[in-house]
C-alpha cells in the first residue's frame with residue numbers, strides 16, 4: 001500500500017478523521033519516524049526515572065534508539081544508543097553504571113558520552129588512542145530539555161527553541177509549580193495499536209464515563225471545554241472536573257501549593273504533539289509518554305506524580321498506592337480497548353465514521369496537525 005498524504009482531503013478529515021490507511025501502513029510509519037518523530041520535540045521518559053548519577057534508560061522512538069543518562073553533574077543528557085564503531089546498541093535495559101561498555105567490541109564511553117577506550121584500536125601495537133584521537137569518537141548527543149519532569153528531545157536538532165514551542169502551555173499552567181512534582185510510580189505498557197489511537201483516546205473525554213464508569217459519571221464530563229493552544233498543543237478542560245468527580249482516595253491529598261482559587265477544582269489535560277500526554281489535576285499529575293515503534297506497536301510509560309511534596313509523607317502511603325492503582329486500572333482499560341480498536345479503525349468501514357461536533361473537535365485538530373506536519377516534510 002502506498003499513501004500520499006498530500007492527497008488526504010482536509011475537509012473529509014474534519015468529518016471522518018484521518019483515513020483508516022494511515023493507521024496501518026509501514027511506509028507512513030517510516031515517514032512519521034523521519035519527519036514528526038525526528039524533526040519535532042518528542043518526549044522519551046520522566047527525569048525522575050533517572051534518580052542517581054549513572055542511571056541510564058534506553059528507549060526506542062520511531063526508527064531511533066536513544067539513551068537518557070543522569071551524568072556526574074546531575075544533568076540529564078540524551079545520546080543515540082549506537083556505538084561509534086559498528087553501530088551496535090550499547091545499553092539494552094535500564095541500569096546504573098560508571099562506564100558504558102559496548103557489548104560488541106568493548107568500546108567504552110564515559111557518562112558524558114566521550115570515548116574512554118577502544119581495546120587494541122591499533123591492532124598489534126601497544127599504542128593507545130590519544131585524547132585528541134578520541135575526541136571525534138564520542139556518542140552522538142541529541143538535543144534535549146527537561147520540562148515538567150519530562151525529558152523532551154529533538155533528534156534533528158533544528159526544531160524551534162523549546163521555550164517557544166511550550167510557551168502557550170507554560171502560560172496556561174502558570175500558578176502550578178512543577179518543581180513540586182514528586183513521582184509516585186512509573187509503569188510500562190505496550191499496545192498492539194497505532195500510536196495515534198492512543199493520542200486520540202487521551203483527547204476523547206466522551207468515552208470516559210462509559211469505558212471508565214467506575215471512576216467517572218456522565219454528568220461529570222458535560223462541561224468539557226476544548227483547548228486549542230497552538231499548532232502543537234491541544235487539550236481539554238473540565239472547570240469543575242476534580243470537584244464534580246468522586247475523590248480517588250478516601251483521605252483528600254494536598255493540592256499544588258499556592259494554587260489559584262479558580263483552579264482548585266479544575267482538571268486539564270493536554271496532547272503535546274506528537275506523543276506527550278499530560279493530565280493536570282489539583283492534587284496529582286499523570287504523564288503518558290507514547291513511544292511509537294511500528295505502525296501497530298507502541299510502548300508507553302505512565303508516570304503519576306504528587307502535586308505537593310507533603311503527599312510523599314508516610315501519612316499518605318495508602319492514598320498514594322490507591323491513586324496509582326486507580327489511574328493504572330484506567331490505563332489498562334484503555335489499552336485493552338485500543339488493541340481491539342486497531343482492527344476496526346483500520347478497516348475500510350472506518351472511513352465512514354462520523355465525528356461529532358460536541359465531542360470530537362480536539363481529535364479533528366490532532367488529525368489536522370498530523371496532516372500538516374506530514375505535508376511539510
Ligand SMILES: [Fe+2]
Pocket residue numbers: 201207208211212330334
Ligand atoms: Fe480512557
